[in-house]
Amino acid sequence: MKIAIVCYPTFGGSGVVATELGLELARRGHEIHFITYRQPVRLALLNPNVHYHEVNVPEYPLFHYQPYELALSSKLVDMVKLYKIDLLHVHYAIPHAYAGYMAKQMLKEEGIKIPIVTTLHGTDITLVGNHPFYKPAVTFSINKSDVVTSVSQSLKDDTLRLFDIKNEIAVIPNFIEIDESEKVNITCKRSVMAKPEERIITHISNFRKVKNIPDVVKVFYKIQEKIPAKLMMVGDGPEKRVAEELCEKLGIQDKVIFFGNSNEINQILSYSDLFLLPSETESFGLAALEAMACSVPVISSNTGGLPEVNVPGVSGYLSNVGDVDDMAVNALKILKDQKILNEFKINALETAKQFQIDKIVPKYEEVYKQAIESIKKAFI
Numbered sequence: 265m266k267i268a269i270v271c272y273p274t275f276g277g278s279g280v281v282a283t284e285l286g287l288e289l290a291r292r293g294h295e296i297h298f299i300t301y302r303q304p305v306r307l308a309l310l311n312p313n314v315h316y317h318e319v320n321v322p323e324y325p326l327f328h329y330q331p332y333e334l335a336l337s338s339k340l341v342d343m344v345k346l347y348k349i350d351l352l353h354v355h356y357a358i359p360h361a362y363a364g365y366m367a368k369q370m371l372k373e374e375g376i377k378i379p380i381v382t383t384l385h386g387t388d389i390t391l392v393g394n395h396p397f398y399k400p401a402v403t404f405s406i407n408k409s410d411v412v413t414s415v416s417q418s419l420k421d422d423t424l425r426l427f428d429i430k431n432e433i434a435v436i437p438n439f440i441e442i443d444e445s446e447k448v449n450i451t452c453k454r455s456v457m458a459k460p461e462e463r464i465i466t467h468i469s470n471f472r473k474v475k476n477i478p479d480v481v482k483v484f485y486k487i488q489e490k491i492p493a494k495l496m497m498v499g500d501g502p503e504k505r506v507a508e509e510l511c512e513k514l515g516i517q518d519k520v521i522f523f524g525n526s527n528e529i530n531q532i533l534s535y536s537d538l539f540l541l542p543s544e545t546e547s548f549g550l551a552a553l554e555a556m557a558c559s560v561p562v563i564s565s566n567t568g569g570l571p572e573v574n575v576p577g578v579s580g581y582l583s584n585v586g587d588v589d590d591m592a593v594n595a596l597k598i599l600k601d602q603k604i605l606n607e608f609k610i611n612a613l614e615t616a617k618q619f620q621i622d623k624i625v626p627k628y629e630e631v632y633k634q635a636i637e638s639i640k641k642a643f644i
């Protein structure tokens with residue numbers, strides 16, 4: 265199949281899922297066209313089946329806001345015609361599903377049938393999409409998609425609760441490529457991060473409010489009061505400064521390393537003993553899955569799709585949002601005893617294996633076939 269993938273090119277989970285999906289589909293023989301405003305961070309272009317087309321939005325002084333969806337829908341029309349693309353897969357409803365619908369209508373005028381698959385990722389539904397200023401357009405574009413998928417049952421339930429949706433929503437969870445041999449390729453030294461007796465605790469995110477970043481620091485503070493430990497803070501965003509200030513206030517700056525955005529996540533996780541994800545809401549929690557795939561147990565909140573990923577007492581523990589005391593108690597239960605920690609590490613990896621890439625990507629291929637069939641029927 266020739267598939268156009270529209271996504272955000274940033275470090276965020278939806279862009280990562282879209283990129284990894286496209287790369288795997290390319291390995292499986294499909295021709296993949298990434299269409300976005302910048303090259304996605306995890307995209308390797310040296311692959312005969314992978315193409316990247318940049319959306320340019322020319323600046324014009326009359327426009328207070330530059331019309332990205334207009335430029336995107338025009339680019340989609342051009343690329344579909346040029347490469348004879350069979351299907352558009354848009355990740356994140358805003359504004360991609362909307363631009364996809366417009367492109368579909370323009371192509372229809374020229375007798376070209378193109379189905380749209382929309383994947384809902386989380387904040388496009390729970391935070392941004394639900395805003396009254398966006399809601400009618402988001403509802404419309406979800407209902408006009410030929411197939412809609414969501415990354416967890418929880419996100420599907422939220423979508424049906426918050427929007428008037430007429431479509432079926434298929435749940436296709438986030439996935440991970442587990443390469444157990446990769447451990448051998450670790451090039452950095454543990455001593456860069458911590459002393460041998462210190463446990464390594466890690467948090468990775470885009471440091472937005474929804475991640476409850478101060479809770480990461482508070483849980484870590486309680487852990488380091490009881491056992492020697494270091495905190496690795498990976499990623500960048502508006503709450504990073506807040507976290508730095510809290511560390512200073514609590515006098516633990518020397519125990520916390522802020523990495524910023526990193527392409528060495530697997531290296532950092534390979535030495536981590538525990539992953540913290542105390543988010544306010546989380547549709548799935550790809551970062552938690554990435555940690556588990558590196559044999560790192562997870563202490564998370566019990567919000568959204570996290571209970572679908574993190575199994576309490578097996579891959580880690582779940583606590584109520586904001587309950588930093590409970591999170592610290594659970595963390596210490598795992599960290600205090602090497603034997604218990606080893607069991608959690610093994611079980612975290614085993615749990616992650618349910619989300620292996622080769623189990624999940626065929627579900628998208630199925631959905632693509634369904635979308636192509638449905639558009640054929642619609643045009644008969």
Ligand code: GMT
Nearest residue numbers: 276277278385386387546547548549550
């Ligand atoms: O919150 C993030 O980490 C970024 C955000 C995004 O839209 O890129 O992630 C969302 O999509 C990921 C991939 O499907 C999910 O794993 C994250 O849980 C989800 N984030 C939220 O729901 C807050």
